[in-house]
Amino acid sequence: MITAISYKSKQINFKEKAFKKTLALSAIIVVVILLAIFFTLLINSLPSLKAIGLKFFYQTTWDPVSDQFGALPFLVGTLLTSFLALVISTPFSIAVAIFLGEYYKKGPVAEIFKNIVDLLAGIPSVIYGFWGLFVLVPLVRELEMKLHVAPYGVGIFTSSVILAIMILPFSVSLSRQVISMVPSHLKEAAYSLGATRHEVITKIIIPYTKSGLFAGLLLALGRALGETMAVTMLIGNTHDLPTGIFSPGNTMASVIANEFTEATGRIYTSALIEMGLFLFVVATIINVIGKQIIKRFTLE
Amino acid sequence: MESPILKATNFNAFFGKNHILKNINLEVHKNNVWAIMGPSGCGKTTFIRCVNRMHELVPNASVEGSLQLKGEEIYDMNPVVLRRKVGMVFQRPNPFPTMSIYDNVIAGYILNGIKLSKMERDDIVETSLKQAALWMEVRSTLHKKGTFLSGGQQQRLCIARALAMNPEILLLDEATSALDPISTSMIEELIQQLKAEYTILMVTHNMQQAARVSDKTAFFYLGELIEAANTKTIFTNPKHEKTQEYITGHFG
Numbered sequence: 001m002i003t004a005i006s007y008k009s010k011q012i013n014f015k016e017k018a019f020k021k022t023l024a025l026s027a028i029i030v031v032v033i034l035l036a037i038f039f040t041l042l043i044n045s046l047p048s049l050k051a052i053g054l055k056f057f058y059q060t061t062w063d064p065v066s067d068q069f070g071a072l073p074f075l076v077g078t079l080l081t082s083f084l085a086l087v088i089s090t091p092f093s094i095a096v097a098i099f100l101g102e103y104y105k106k107g108p109v110a111e112i113f114k115n116i117v118d119l120l121a122g123i124p125s126v127i128y129g130f131w132g133l134f135v136l137v138p139l140v141r142e143l144e145m146k147l148h149v150a151p152y153g154v155g156i157f158t159s160s161v162i163l164a165i166m167i168l169p170f171s172v173s174l175s176r177q178v179i180s181m182v183p184s185h186l187k188e189a190a191y192s193l194g195a196t197r198h199e200v201i202t203k204i205i206i207p208y209t210k211s212g213l214f215a216g217l218l219l220a221l222g223r224a225l226g227e228t229m230a231v232t233m234l235i236g237n238t239h240d241l242p243t244g245i246f247s248p249g250n251t252m253a254s255v256i257a258n259e260f261t262e263a264t265g266r267i268y269t270s271a272l273i274e275m276g277l278f279l280f281v282v283a284t285i286i287n288v289i290g291k292q293i294i295k296r297f298t299l300e
Numbered sequence: 301m302e303s304p305i306l307k308a309t310n311f312n313a314f315f316g317k318n319h320i321l322k323n324i325n326l327e328v329h330k331n332n333v334w335a336i337m338g339p340s341g342c343g344k345t346t347f348i349r350c351v352n353r354m355h356e357l358v359p360n361a362s363v364e365g366s367l368q369l370k371g372e373e374i375y376d377m378n379p380v381v382l383r384r385k386v387g388m389v390f391q392r393p394n395p396f397p398t399m400s401i402y403d404n405v406i407a408g409y410i411l412n413g414i415k416l417s418k419m420e421r422d423d424i425v426e427t428s429l430k431q432a433a434l435w436m437e438v439r440s441t442l443h444k445k446g447t448f449l450s451g452g453q454q455q456r457l458c459i460a461r462a463l464a465m466n467p468e469i470l471l472l473d474e475a476t477s478a479l480d481p482i483s484t485s486m487i488e489e490l491i492q493q494l495k496a497e498y499t500i501l502m503v504t505h506n507m508q509q510a511a512r513v514s515d516k517t518a519f520f521y522l523g524e525l526i527e528a529a530n531t532k533t534i535f536t537n538p539k540h541e542k543t544q545e546y547i548t549g550h551f552g
Contacts, residue, residue, distance in 0.1 A: 183394075185390060185392055185394040186394055186396060186397075188354065188357070188390065188394070189390065189394045189395075189396070189407075189458070189461075190396075190407075190411055191354060191357060191383065192352060192354060192383055192386075192387075192388035192390075192462075193383065193384070193407060193408035193411055193412070193461070193462075193465065194380050194381065194382075194383035194384035194408060194411070194412055194465070195380070195411040195412060196380050199411045199412065199413070200411075203410065203411050204396065204398075204411075207398040208397065208398055
């Protein structure tokens with residue numbers, strides 16, 4: 001006969017509860033940190049919000065010496081580099097995603113390519129900046145000379161090319177997943193009607209996954225907006241409104257990185273923080289929209 | 301007698317080293333409905349998937365022997381051209397969720413990039429939907445998404461989509477097994493009507509269905525074609541012991 005074991009139910013209950021509470025606490029801390037960052041930015045940008053007001057968004061002069069803080073050039077710089085990066089990167093990311101999500105879903109080829117694409121995301125930003133300075137800048141300079149524009153080498157275009165490479169893994173990883181999720185019964189239906197593989201991809205897979213592909217691009221855009229180091233090294237850091245895609249410029253993130261340590265005066269510091277707040281809000285909105293689209297896509 | 305639409309001569313199919321179909325010999329004549337019957341894993345689905353070469357979408361699939369569509373060797377044809385001549389309806393209704401009912405019917409033309417005038421399109425859509433006994437139910441909602449239809453309606457939409465290509469032969473792969481009894485009987489009735497214009501090969505697990513709908517029945521067992529004859533003969537006077545056992549429910 002097996003002797004009855006006396007369970008100490010109190011002890012078991014205590015462990016169970018303590019474990020659950022620890023997990024909950026960790027989760028709460030994450031939320032608190034996020035909120036704390038938001039409110040820190042908000043409170044510290046109040047002086048600038050009051051002093052500058054909406055002029056912050058439409059004035060083109062950024063001159064800390066005369067207390068003029070118009071962030072429009074940086075706003076334009078950020079949007080221009082990010083969207084240009086997206087335009088450059090989209091065809092590649094969709095092509096790579098189709099290649100990995102449809103043609104080589106499994107097997108050694110797929111594994112190697114997937115890992116290499118993921119590795120791109122792991123390279124430190126400063127290395128992208130270095131590579132850009134040594135390889136990309138001379139190339140862009142040659143291109144600029146051929147196009148008869150001022151051959152700076154650094155500028156919006158150069159930053160966009162680097163950003164395009166940096167955001168590629170983010171959109172590829174999501175797009176690849178949604179493409180590999182297309183039900184095989186739909187593809188079979190298309191094949192049975194005499195569609196070629198190319199027709200199945202363009203007329204069945206892409207329409208079916210377009211919201212997921214869009215979400216992937218949106219998340220990549222979110223990355224591009226906030227990317228700092230590589231862009232700071234390559235954009236030229238001028239305070240003027242960019243006049244074209246080859247002109248040097250500045251982004252909000254690189255202005256903050258460049259000027260925060262030397263910012264003297266309450267309004268100057270506060271204006272930089274306001275820029276951070278704005279970047280934070282925009283990036284959050286883009287992320288939330290992207291995640292919502294993915295959620296709807298995976299529910300379908 | 302007229303030459304057969306489909307003719308298999310010593311036809312074999314493989315997945316890697318697995319011998320799935322063994323020396324199949326079968327002649328399918330125009331306007332006949334053939335039921336392909338047999339226990340799971342007997343090769344009946346593989347057989348009809350060889351007819352439109354969907355079999356080879358699986359890596360390592362291969363075939364030997366001869367399979368002819370109207371005297372033309374299927375495995376010498378371009379698979380894309382072949383599949384436009386062979387219609388297929390699958391086990392689960394699979395209308396394209398991104399397309400309207402209208403576009404689903406002419407999906408074969410859209411996918412293959414065949415340009416049609418508005419009149420031709422309207423005509424094909426109406427004719428095909430009428431043939432699939434769906435026209436009356438959907439004619440006012442042609443431009444809505446096909447996925448809002450019931451399962452049975454979706455399956456008839458898939459039949460219309462296959463008929464729109466005016467196929468030489470229509471393959472039904474257990475096309476009613478995911479449907480309710482009412483939808484099933486509607487599709488069975490439809491098959492009876494389609495017989496006048498089309499040649500149909502249907503895989504079915506349901507013996508009553510084979511007995512009700514088909515003119516001829518082929519019984520497959522372990523990759524071999526055991527017996528192929530008039531449906532009546534198969535069900536009343538089977539020649540082979542295995543067929544007898546299967547239709548009386550001893551296995552399968």
